[in-house]
Amino acid sequence: MRHSLYKYYDKQQWANAFLDGKLRFRSLSYFRDYEDEQIRGDKNEGKMIFNPEGGLVLNNQTQGFTSTIPWSFTATVLLEEIFVFCLSRSFTQELRERFNAVTCVEIFDIKTFCSRLESALPAVATFPGKPGRTRIGQTVEYYEETNNCNPTWACPDMIAALKFKTFAWQDEYRMVFSLTNALAFENAQYALVRNGTSQQPKPAEHQHYDLKAGNLHDICRIHEFERQTEVGSAPAITDSQQ
Numbered sequence: 687m688r689h690s691l692y693k694y695y696d697k698q699q700w701a702n703a704f705l706d707g708k709l710r711f712r713s714l715s716y717f718r719d720y721e722d723e724q725i726r727g728d729k730n731e732g733k734m735i736f737n738p739e740g741g742l743v744l745n746n747q748t749q750g751f752t753s754t755i756p757w758s759f760t761a762t763v764l765l766e767e768i769f770v771f772c773l774s775r776s777f778t779q780e781l782r783e784r785f786n787a788v789t790c791v792e793i794f795d796i797k798t799f800c801s802r803l804e805s806a807l808p809a810v811a812t813f814p815g816k817p818g819r820t821r822i823g824q825t826v827e828y829y830e831e832t833n834n835c836n837p838t839w840a841c842p843d844m845i846a847a848l849k850f851k852t853f854a855w856q857d858e859y860r861m862v863f864s865l866t867n868a869l870a871f872e873n874a875q876y877a878l879v880r881n882g883t884s885q886q887p888k889p890a891e892h893q894h895y896d897l898k899a900g901n902l903h904d905i906c907r908i909h910e911f912e913r914q915t916e917v918g919s920a921p922a923i924t925d926s927q928q
Contacts, residue, residue, distance in 0.1 A: 690794045691773045691859055694787035698910075701789045705906055707899035709803070711861070714846065715765035716892040717772075725784055728853065732768065734761045734845045736835035742878070755878075759835065762875045762886070763842040767868035769895050770846065775825070776857040777909070784855070788911055795905035796823065803861055806899045811863045812870075814843030826858035839876070843869040865895075 695701045720727030736742070737758040745752050774781055777790065793799045800823045804813070813820040824847040831850070838844045846862050846869065867873060 689796075690777070690792050691775060691796055691799070692777050692781070693773045693791045693793070694781055694785040695789050695791070696786045698789050701791050701908060704791050705901075705903050705908070707802070707806075707897075707902050709771055709861075709897045709899060711769035711771045711863070711895040711897060713766045713893040714763065714768050714770060715889060716894070717770070718765060718886075719888050719892070724852075726772075728849060730850060732763045732765045732845060734835060734838050734848055735831045736760070736833075736839065737831040739832050756880075758831070758879045759839070760877050760879050761835075761839045761845060762877075763845050764864075764866070764868040764873065765886075766889060766893050767866045768842070768846050768862065768864045769893075771861040771897075773859050773861075774857050775859050780855060781857075782911060790909040790911070792907050792909060793902075793905060794907065798905050799902070800861070802899045802902070803897060806897050807863060808865065810865055812865075812867070814846065814862050814869055822861045822863055824860055824862050826853075826856070826860060828854040839874075840872045842871075842874050845874065 693701075693704060695704075714732035717726065717728055718731040718733075735758055741754040741756045742759055743752055743754050773793070777792070781787070782790065800821065804811075804822050807822075813822045814824055815821055824843075826847050826849055827844070828849055828851040838848065843862070847860060849856075849858070862869075
């Protein structure tokens, strides 16, 4: 695990709320439906797609033959029941520009940060990982749809921290939890999909969870970005210990 995590904000008020321990977790479906040219939004959020080169091989064990079809295999988690809070493991000019950030919160004590979040959640909250080794913090894995899908297809907790490699520039680390059994083994919807696409209905209202973790000033610092005066010029950065 790296020494720090970073949360970029386009408004100072959200950074201040973060430092006060007020974090809004969003459902995976919120990010699936978020429309911003696939910056924060990801139309495949909460879904694993397996689309091997040459097609999907099906084995008919009863009749003893195999066939190849030009379809994809998808595994989709219970999107409204898994909540995430997204951060980055990198502090870069690209992230600042893509997120249109005016400030960034750096969390320099990740272990304490995760512990405070877990402690602030109800006792019924579940986290990704193997029994006895679960934790709220997850490094996002970036993949190609031609990658081997084992064992990811059966593990909703892994899918919840899975994104296509086109998002690798985010270098994301996310906090993940559920208040149901949505992270349990094989608790997902499985389908064979033509052309690798499928449509799911959007909820009338996306779920969220407002977590109150208490004062976080002692494990964070603020980076404030001055407005650029010339196109392409690097931003000036001022650090303030909070």
